[in-house]
Amino acid sequence: DTGVSQNPRHKITKRGQNVTFRCDPISEHNRLYWYRQTLGQGPEFLTYFQNEAQLEKSRLLSDRFSAERPKGSFSTLEIQRTEQGDSAMYLCASSLGQVASTDTQYFGPGTRLTVL
Amino acid sequence: GDSVTQMEGPVTLSEEAFLTINCTYTATGYPSLFWYVQYPGEGLQLLLKATKADDKGSNKGFEATYRKETTSFHLEKGSVQVSDSAVYFCALSDGEGSNYKLTFGKGTLLTVNP
Numbered sequence: 001d002t003g004v005s006q007n008p009r010h011k012i013t014k015r016g017q018n019v020t021f022r023c024d025p026i027s028e029h030n031r032l033y034w035y036r037q038t039l040g041q042g043p044e045f046l047t048y049f050q051n052e053a054q055l056e057k058s059r060l061l062s063d064r065f066s067a068e069r070p071k072g073s074f075s076t077l078e079i080q081r082t083e084q085g086d087s088a089m090y091l092c093a094s095s096l097g098q099v100a101s102t103d104t105q106y107f108g109p110g111t112r113l114t115v116l
Numbered sequence: 117g118d119s120v121t122q123m124e125g126p127v128t129l130s131e132e133a134f135l136t137i138n139c140t141y142t143a144t145g146y147p148s149l150f151w152y153v154q155y156p157g158e159g160l161q162l163l164l165k166a167t168k169a170d171d172k173g174s175n176k177g178f179e180a181t182y183r184k185e186t187t188s189f190h191l192e193k194g195s196v197q198v199s200d201s202a203v204y205f206c207a208l209s210d211g212e213g214s215n216y217k218l219t220f221g222k223g224t225l226l227t228v229n230p
Contacts (some may be wrong), residue, residue, distance in 0.1 A: 033218075
């Protein structure tokens with residue numbers, strides 16, 4: 001168990017550029033979540049995958065955001081035409097997908113995005 | 117919708133002091149409740165959890181009891197250490213209907229001085 005990994009750890013980009021983040025969940029974890037955390041706030045849910053199927057997207061996820069999880073393994077989160085308001089820490093979490101009493105989300109270290 | 121309200125920080129304590137961080141929640145169903153901790157420069161880690169009313173979660177000397185009647189899940193520790201300095205997040209998961217996504221509070225920064 002190597003934990004959830006995310007790459008890159010930091011990304012600085014100019015407004016209008018596209019960026020892509022990668023998340024590698026704990027192996028055999030069926031569920032994968034993306035959250036966004038801004039300074040002084042708790043993480044906010046963005047989207048959720050059960051295996052390769054994207055089952056829920058938050059209203060926070062505008063049309064400029066897209067997420068994929070091909071083959072139910074790693075996931076990517078792409079932001080097109082970045083805006084300064086996209087600057088945040090993007091967190092990925094995975095869980096086994098068991099019943100509520102045992103399902104626990106494990107978080108990666110996050111990707112910090114700065115849009116200039 | 118679901119929401120979590122936790123005590124505003126920052127909280128500053130001396131080593132060996134008693135800690136309480138208040139957390140209350142609003143949920144439509146019967147949520148599971150969590151405390152996550154974020155140490156400086158590190159990712160979120162699960163500290164403890166409780167999945168039904170009157171359950172007590174505990175870990176590393178921290179405790180929290182799921183109180184359905186007061187919709188609360190307050191975090192306590194009898195004697196804090198400098199190494200407990202971190203940001204603490206209360207969170208809930210409202211079950212299968214919500215895809216088990218977590219709803220977090222804003223976090224409480226704890227600083228423990230020697």
